[in-house]
Amino acid sequence: MKLKLLLFPLLLACALLIVPRAFSQTFVPDLENPEAAVRVVPNPLDIGAPARVAIADPEVLVPPMGLFDNRPVFFFLTRNGWTGLFGADVMLTEGTYPLKINYEKNGEVFESVLDIVLAAKDYGVRVINVPESQVKLSAEDQARAAREKVLVDKALATVSPERLWSGEFLEPVNAQINSSFGRRTRMNGILNPRPHAGADYRAPEGAPVRAPASGRVILTGDHFFAGNSVYIDHGQGLISMYFHLSEILVSDGQMVNKGDEPIALVGKTGRVTGAHLHYGIYLNGARIDPSAFRKLTTTLED
Numbered sequence: 270m271k272l273k274l275l276l277f278p279l280l281l282a283c284a285l286l287i288v289p290r291a292f293s294q295t296f297v298p299d300l301e302n303p304e305a306a307v308r309v310v311p312n313p314l315d316i317g318a319p320a321r322v323a324i325a326d327p328e329v330l331v332p333p334m335g336l337f338d339n340r341p342v343f344f345f346l347t348r349n350g351w352t353g354l355f356g357a358d359v360m361l362t363e364g365t366y367p368l369k370i371n372y373e374k375n376g377e378v379f380e381s382v383l384d385i386v387l388a389a390k391d392y393g394v395r396v397i398n399v400p401e402s403q404v405k406l407s408a409e410d411q412a413r414a415a416r417e418k419v420l421v422d423k424a425l426a427t428v429s430p431e432r433l434w435s436g437e438f439l440e441p442v443n444a445q446i447n448s449s450f451g452r453r454t455r456m457n458g459i460l461n462p463r464p465h466a467g468a469d470y471r472a473p474e475g476a477p478v479r480a481p482a483s484g485r486v487i488l489t490g491d492h493f494f495a496g497n498s499v500y501i502d503h504g505q506g507l508i509s510m511y512f513h514l515s516e517i518l519v520s521d522g523q524m525v526n527k528g529d530e531p532i533a534l535v536g537k538t539g540r541v542t543g544a545h546l547h548y549g550i551y552l553n554g555a556r557i558d559p560s561a562f563r564k565l566t567t568t569l570e571d
């Protein structure tokens with residue numbers, strides 16, 4: 270932990286040494302602990318996992334602001350004080366990364382820098398072999414995928430200031446995960462460097478998909494790889510996505526409530542071999558494990 274502004278406590282200490290004893294007895298600032306306590310859970314953190322950082326100090330009155338892996342960390346109030354969420358993107362490598370937190374306490378601005386240790390995690394590799402003709406995209410398909418990537422990147426860059434969700438995240442569909450987050454694919458002998466950025470649920474075509482948390486629909490469409498897709502903004506850079514749908518039941522801009530009416534039906538649209546739901550979560554652009562995120566939300570003390 271680093272104290273950015275040493276000047277104020279030093280001046281205060283000097284003042285206390287020279288003021289009359291009677292005055293110092295009525296004015297006793299806590300010089301031992303001018304900074305608020307900042308706590309991160311968990312640390313070490315798996316690559317691809319989310320974490321929470323908490324500042325439980327009643328003297329910190331305005332929301333702190335953080336930065337991890339060049340991504341902002343937004344804070345909201347829970348019963349345990351200020352809480353911020355951040356994620357270790359699935360493409361990061363093991364090592365120590367700084368988490369910087371700026372906050373104001375008693376009129377002073379502090380910066381805490383915490384070492385976050387990222388631990389390697391083996392998410393496994395699946396081997397598949399398909400005809401080469403299915404791997405190569407036509408020029409037309411490549412152009413289409415590129416156009417759709419622009420729309421998706423714009424949606425993923427959404428950062429609405431308000432947190433639109435609370436409490437525990439729900440499962441988006443009533444089914445088991447059959448292809449987990451982080452897994453890499455070796456297709457026709459070539460390892461795809463991009464790991465699976467979501468979890469696949471083995472759900473039958475037509476099964477209802479519900480919003481795991483409240484938010485606003487920011488993008489819907491029929492995309493080359495993802496098929497019929499829905500993107501939900503939950504606020505403060507938290508975005509969830511649902512792919513390969515047979516039907517989309519919401520429209521852009523619509524507010525959705527946690528566990529409410531279905532937002533879509535499971536399908537097999539886009540480049541897939543069978544019906545399933547692909548469910549992904551991005552936290553300020555960091556691709557994180559949706560199952561690990563759901564577990565984290567059960568510990569938030571909202």
Ligand SMILES: [Zn+2]
Nearest residue numbers: 467468469547
């Ligand atoms: Zn998937």
